[in-house]
Amino acid sequence: MQYKQDNLEISTNLNQEGGRKTTFSPFSLLKSNWYYLPLTICLMLGLVACGFKSPINNQANNSDSSRQDSNLTFFDVTLEQADEVGRPVWRVKAKQAEYTKEKQIGEAQSPYGELYQDGKVVYQVKAEKADIEQDGKQLFLKGKIVATDPANGIILRGNELEWRPQEDLLIVRNQINGSHKQLQAVAQEARVKTREQRMEFSGGVVATSADPQIKMRTEHLIWQIKAETLVSDRLIQIDRYKNNQISDRGKGNSAEVNLKTKIATLANNAQVESLNPLVQITSKSLTWNMNGETVTTNSPVRVFHKAENVTVTANQGEMKIAQKIVYLIGKVNAIGQRRQTLNAQKMTWYLDKKLLEAQGNVAYQQVDPPVNFKGETAVGNLQTENIVVKGGGSGNRVVTEIIPNVRD
Numbered sequence: 001m002q003y004k005q006d007n008l009e010i011s012t013n014l015n016q017e018g019g020r021k022t023t024f025s026p027f028s029l030l031k032s033n034w035y036y037l038p039l040t041i042c043l044m045l046g047l048v049a050c051g052f053k054s055p056i057n058n059q060a061n062n063s064d065s066s067r068q069d070s071n072l073t074f075f076d077v078t079l080e081q082a083d084e085v086g087r088p089v090w091r092v093k094a095k096q097a098e099y100t101k102e103k104q105i106g107e108a109q110s111p112y113g114e115l116y117q118d119g120k121v122v123y124q125v126k127a128e129k130a131d132i133e134q135d136g137k138q139l140f141l142k143g144k145i146v147a148t149d150p151a152n153g154i155i156l157r158g159n160e161l162e163w164r165p166q167e168d169l170l171i172v173r174n175q176i177n178g179s180h181k182q183l184q185a186v187a188q189e190a191r192v193k194t195r196e197q198r199m200e201f202s203g204g205v206v207a208t209s210a211d212p213q214i215k216m217r218t219e220h221l222i223w224q225i226k227a228e229t230l231v232s233d234r235l236i237q238i239d240r241y242k243n244n245q246i247s248d249r250g251k252g253n254s255a256e257v258n259l260k261t262k263i264a265t266l267a268n269n270a271q272v273e274s275l276n277p278l279v280q281i282t283s284k285s286l287t288w289n290m291n292g293e294t295v296t297t298n299s300p301v302r303v304f305h306k307a308e309n310v311t312v313t314a315n316q317g318e319m320k321i322a323q324k325i326v327y328l329i330g331k332v333n334a335i336g337q338r339r340q341t342l343n344a345q346k347m348t349w350y351l352d353k354k355l356l357e358a359q360g361n362v363a364y365q366q367v368d369p370p371v372n373f374k375g376e377t378a379v380g381n382l383q384t385e386n387i388v389v390k391g392g393g394s395g396n397r398v399v400t401e402i403i404p405n406v407r408d
Helices: 034-051 058-069
Strands: 002-005 008-016 071-082 088-100 107-109 112-117 120-134 139-149 154-164 169-179 184-193 198-210 213-224 229-232 236-242 245-252 254-258 263-275 278-289 294-297 301-305 310-314 316-320 325-335 341-350 355-366 371-381 386-393 396-402
Touching: 071 120, 088 120, 088 139, 112 139, 139 169, 154 184, 169 198, 184 213, 236 254, 236 263, 245 254, 245 278, 278 316, 301 316, 301 325, 310 341, 325 355, 355 386
Parallel strands: none
Antiparallel strands: 002 008, 008 071, 071 088, 088 107, 088 112, 107 120, 112 120, 120 139, 139 154, 154 169, 169 184, 184 198, 198 213, 213 229, 213 236, 229 254, 236 245, 245 263, 254 263, 263 278, 278 294, 278 301, 294 316, 301 310, 310 325, 316 325, 325 341, 341 355, 355 371, 371 386, 386 396
């Protein structure tokens, strides 16, 4: 059967369950609105079925009539929907579909569909089995769904799909698995804006990238496909890997990751932690260059070395992860485990050597024994209290060395 009305076209072979194959003339349905099509089919099939009743089995057949009228089988069914100017918005084919009066199309076997935006295919959809519902404005499929973006090579797998062409919105939900050469992601739901080339993951999002090799965990992640950026406005954790092992870890209440430049910007309680050595850098905002292995900020920053129990704060800073060096500028204040402090305008911290180099208005103070020195430069190990302070001014240069007391 082939029928076209109000921008919707249906092509199918019909078979009433338990009865014989029946064919209808299209002109009898021309005045029917699409929303009344299931009722029309049911009535017509009921009339045809009555024509084949046997007088002997008439009473028995009456008991099955309601079941037969609301349970039909479609073969080689095609659903097509067009917009107001005649462009297709979806086309779905199925080898077989079971119909009930509660749904326009019920359970479909091996459905395959194409979703259109502005007359062009934006997603191809297939499943082994799915429930299909549509009302002329949106299409709903439920089952093991696979949706493919042929232009960008994105594949979305889930158990429910909803297409709202008037809203330019594709929703795939219920255990989402998305794959692309640039990104892999699992979530509870994915919302795609096809014109904007924007995909929004929500609910237990775990996204991984091969280049750079990172894994992101958050509750909400927006993928701007053409711009090649990932944006999260929720708490996010980013693990960076080397040789399949975590080397660095970043956290923040929001973040933007540029997959092209391999740079992540963490904001609102931003933190990056190097695991070797175990050093943590925190600030209001951090720029993390993953390939360059640097972390920079122009905001007040705090650096904590866990093994040495040394904390350094400054107005801004940079950490070179591979070289294990930290540069700090502006009101630098280093504090050791025994409350010894070293203040300066600039400081270079060699993490491997456990060495601090300070410049500009240097002031060193320790509690036991009580010592207080000032100068222009200083170098030494704050934790062991081995510090050399150099001070100078027009002609006079003073060098002071402080040697710690020997403790049992």
